Amino acid sequence: MKDKLATGLLRTLFGGRIPPQIVIQYTDQCNAACGQCAMRASNRFNRSTLEPNRVKWLIDAMAERGVAAISFTGGEPMLHLDDVLELMRYAGRAGIPYIRTGTNGFFLRGSDKPDFEARIHSIAARLANSPVRNFWISLDSAHPETHEKNRGLPGVVKGIEKALPIFEQYGVYPSANLGVNRLTGGPEPITGLRSDRTFDPELFSRQFRSAFRAFYSFVESLGFTMVNACYPMSFEDAQADRAVYAATSVEDFIRFRNEEKPWLFQALLDVIPEFRPRLRIFSPRSALHELIQGYRGDSGGFACRGGVDFFFVDACNMDVYPCGYRGEENLGKLWDLDLSKLNAEPWCKQCDWECFRDPSTLFGPMLEFRSSPAKAVRRLLKDRTFAKLWFEDLRYYRACGYFDARRPMNKAKLGRFRKTDNAAGPSQIEEATA
Ligand code: SF4
Ligand code: SF4
Numbered sequence: 001m002k003d004k005l006a007t008g009l010l011r012t013l014f015g016g017r018i019p020p021q022i023v024i025q026y027t028d029q030c031n032a033a034c035g036q037c038a039m040r041a042s043n044r045f046n047r048s049t050l051e052p053n054r055v056k057w058l059i060d061a062m063a064e065r066g067v068a069a070i071s072f073t074g075g076e077p078m079l080h081l082d083d084v085l086e087l088m089r090y091a092g093r094a095g096i097p098y099i100r101t102g103t104n105g106f107f108l109r110g111s112d113k114p115d116f117e118a119r120i121h122s123i124a125a126r127l128a129n130s131p132v133r134n135f136w137i138s139l140d141s142a143h144p145e146t147h148e149k150n151r152g153l154p155g156v157v158k159g160i161e162k163a164l165p166i167f168e169q170y171g172v173y174p175s176a177n178l179g180v181n182r183l184t185g186g187p188e189p190i191t192g193l194r195s196d197r198t199f200d201p202e203l204f205s206r207q208f209r210s211a212f213r214a215f216y217s218f219v220e221s222l223g224f225t226m227v228n229a230c231y232p233m234s235f236e237d238a239q240a241d242r243a244v245y246a247a248t249s250v251e252d253f254i255r256f257r258n259e260e261k262p263w264l265f266q267a268l269l270d271v272i273p274e275f276r277p278r279l280r281i282f283s284p285r286s287a288l289h290e291l292i293q294g295y296r297g298d299s300g301g302f303a304c305r306g307g308v309d310f311f312f313v314d315a316c317n318m319d320v321y322p323c324g325y326r327g328e329e330n331l332g333k334l335w336d337l338d339l340s341k342l343n344a345e346p347w348c349k350q351c352d353w354e355c356f357r358d359p360s361t362l363f364g365p366m367l368e369f370r371s372s373p374a375k376a377v378r379r380l381l382k383d384r385t386f387a388k389l390w391f392e393d394l395r396y397y398r399a400c401g402y403f404d405a406r407r408p409m410n411k412a413k414l415g416r417f418r419k420t421d422n423a424a425g426p427s428q429i430e431e432a433t434a
Helices: 002-014 052-064 078-095 116-128 145-149 156-169 201-222 235-243 263-277 285-297 354-371 373-382 385-399 411-419 426-432
Strands: 019-023 069-073 096-105 133-138 175-179 226-230 310-313
Touching: 019 052, 019 354, 052 078, 052 096, 069 078, 078 096, 078 116, 116 156, 133 156, 133 201, 156 226, 156 385, 175 201, 201 226, 201 263, 201 310, 226 354, 263 285, 285 354, 310 354, 354 385, 373 385, 385 411
Parallel strands: 019 069, 019 310, 069 096, 096 133, 133 175, 175 226
Antiparallel strands: none
């Protein structure tokens, strides 16, 4: 099976494309209160949930088009656990190998109740019986009360701690999913402001380095072995109106100015190596480096493959969009689409959605090698930091077993990253702006 996947992947890359990935917003119903998201339960709008039989047509169309990865997102997908499990099984039977879903963790409340363990055993067993490859649990802060207050889900952190060993008994290793925000490290919002209220990038970066350290230590202490960081999806009001995926917000704690973003990404890039030997961390440092370069005015990085190889299907009418944010580009129904006829040249860098931006950067050099080997070599020689980070990311992804959350972390393999040279360490921006 692994060989078949690898051959399929190589064939697609050789054809100049990345194996397609589709994010299906199964529902926009949600029971949480997250300030960072317009789908929070208190927001009034007409909610929709897809109809499972119609999603099966969609999955058939995906399989015909060689889609390799499918994510069932929300809203809160676990509000429809039976349907999502059935659809994941259907997608597995259709031959789609990378199947993902996640939760805000609402069902992990009440860990002191007598039925808690039985309930979690039942959910873990059902997930284990499905072909789900990745299962994420959202966490917004290293400080449990801050996370629970933001989500409106009291007691959920204790439940996570108690549930993770149960999931492991069934061979399911959930990942912690951080939506990067100013409360990542604790209840005091990070601003980088000096006492005279001026912005100090050094202070901001230092504060975020501590926040990310606190966060990674926290998820490790809870028992997670895998973790992802969603880069902030704060949009200006006009842009937010265009989004078809309402997981955006204009709340201050999730909004970052462009001036702040390179420092924020640099802090994350700096801290990741400290935790790579102990956690499987999705965030590729090469992609973070590219985002930093982009915010510093370098337009040469790899564009996002949203609308080329990656797509979003909305919960309202099951239409396909290039992503959740280019809501003005409705591509219609998937079964009417010939993906190979869509523009094969990626161009968009309008946002930092890591689901699409990270793999676009990771696969970027491979595709470039195929279309223009000289250009690819020139790029790697020109930006040696990127080259070094990219090769290291590839080695690290391999050591992580390509983030197969149905397998335990291989500590021996990850331990080899203990001596990681911090190729683009804390000095990168300081030097550049000195
Ligand atoms: S971030 Fe997720 S859990 Fe929170 S309101 Fe939005 S959809 Fe619901
Ligand atoms: S960069 Fe953002 S807006 Fe552009 S295609 Fe990718 S996800 Fe969509």
